[in-house]
Amino acid sequence: MLPAPPINTYDSSYEDLQSQWTDLELGLSMLLAHPRQAQEFPRKVRQFDRWMQDLVTHDTDAALYLLFQLALTSSVGYSASHALVCAALCHIVAPQLGMTGAVRDSLVRAAITMNIGMTELQDVLAEQRERPSSAQQEAIRSHPQRGRLMLEQFGIADGLWLDTVAQHHAAQSGKPVYDALPQAQRPAYVLGLIDRYAAMISPRKSRPGRSATDTVRMIVGDELQPRDPVGIALVRSVGLCPPGTFVRLDNGDTAVVLRRSSQANQPLVASLLDSHAEPYEQPRLHHTSDGKPHIQSALSQVALRVELNHRTMVRLGLYVSQGRASLEG
Numbered sequence: 433m434l435p436a437p438p439i440n441t442y443d444s445s446y447e448d449l450q451s452q453w454t455d456l457e458l459g460l461s462m463l464l465a466h467p468r469q470a471q472e473f474p475r476k477v478r479q480f481d482r483w484m485q486d487l488v489t490h491d492t493d494a495a496l497y498l499l500f501q502l503a504l505t506s507s508v509g510y511s512a513s514h515a516l517v518c519a520a521l522c523h524i525v526a527p528q529l530g531m532t533g534a535v536r537d538s539l540v541r542a543a544i545t546m547n548i549g550m551t552e553l554q555d556v557l558a559e560q561r562e563r564p565s566s567a568q569q570e571a572i573r574s575h576p577q578r579g580r581l582m583l584e585q586f587g588i589a590d591g592l593w594l595d596t597v598a599q600h601h602a603a604q605s606g607k608p609v610y611d612a613l614p615q616a617q618r619p620a621y622v623l624g625l626i627d628r629y630a631a632m633i634s635p636r637k638s639r640p641g642r643s644a645t646d647t648v649r650m651i652v653g654d655e656l657q658p659r660d661p662v663g664i665a666l667v668r669s670v671g672l673c674p675p676g677t678f679v680r681l682d683n684g685d686t687a688v689v690l691r692r693s694s695q696a697n698q699p700l701v702a703s704l705l706d707s708h709a710e711p712y713e714q715p716r717l718h719h720t721s722d723g724k725p726h727i728q729s730a731l732s733q734v735a736l737r738v739e740l741n742h743r744t745m746v747r748l749g750l751y752v753s754q755g756r757a758s759l760e761g
Contacts, residue, residue, distance in 0.1 A: 449487070458512075464515065484516065495520060498742060510558035516544075518627055522623060526539055538592035543626070546600050549574070549582055595616065671689070671693075679701060685706055694721070
């Protein structure tokens, strides 16, 4: 177990990191809910993209922690939170797939706007316990093409952006081989997979979210289908148990993942509950890559009944990672 850090070692630049992500989500929510009222819609999307990039660049692990907590713990304003999670994951995964520059921009901006054709309905469905009605199912089916038409009306002229929005559901039908796809169709395939991944870990009124590990297995198979570089890139980028998700350790503890390591299944974690589900007075920090304890299984949000102070969790992860970096340096 790692020692808890003294409070005065916390990086003051992290004081408002959570509020920055909250402000970004709120601003994006307003834009997606009222796109016709936005002046220069394309410029607004680019601004939100740059804002998100800055926050991810500041600290990718902290960004993932806050984004996965956002995805796991809230179904209010689902459309905006889902768009933000998908956009950030696309941004993080894109370099692993050789997508840079204009292609990366088109992919991420498509992620931000992919459901603009059903923003209000998406928020309703997140709160709805019953299955979608026939009319809702038709709106879901047609929203990619409707979204493309709306974006054209709002002044989007980027053909790859538009095509990616229009094809983000169809791109994975029939399980095509990613490497065999034309370059122009690959962003839609990437977005489709990340869209499904983020949707499956997010809770609904009708069901709890799945664990991140179960979601990966359901999407890309138990053996992570090595022929599909997108699933591999996602796991390499965020880990099998990403920051912000919950795990059971082999000592019986329940923990939250704080930061990634060089191994996809061996992150830094903070134990919150002991083997009797009793809370620790202070989180107990473990580098699972150093040996015991190991991760036994991933957990869904429904398995944890404890309030988290996200600022504290982010700062703990930062402190420990900086300490390890100084020792290794």
